[in-house]
Ligand SMILES: [Zn+2]
């Protein structure tokens with residue numbers, strides 16, 4: 283069984299996408315915050331800016347909510363696992379799975395220009411038909 287989040291505060295990433303294809307596909311993807319490698323209790327979160335009280339979104343390090351231990355964000359993100367609940371846009375198969383939360387460069391067709399462009403995406407395969415499902419990173423506009 284894939285572990286489900288109880289609240290958004292447990293998560294470092296969450297997305298819900300509609301996937302167009304032969305079937306009405308969709309995918310829900312979530313990634314739990316990493317557990318502190320020092321105290322093994324706290325969750326690693328973005329440091330909070332003391333002036334604004336808001337998380338520093340561009341911080342290079344994450345800090346433990348329990349003991350204050352800090353670690354490089356890239357090291358932590360390399361170990362994260364994504365939980366996925368999906369309906370395959372190719373065959374309609376519904377399943378849950380876990381994959382390493384690693385993005386790959388993929389070629390996508392831009393619906394506006396009709397040209398191929400490169401994007402970062404989390405890619406996983408349908409357990410039933412092997413269709414490759416791509417969850418692209420949302421581009422900043
Ligand atoms: Zn800790």
Ligand SMILES: [Zn+2]
Pocket residue numbers: 370371372373374375408409410411412413
């Ligand atoms: Zn499928």
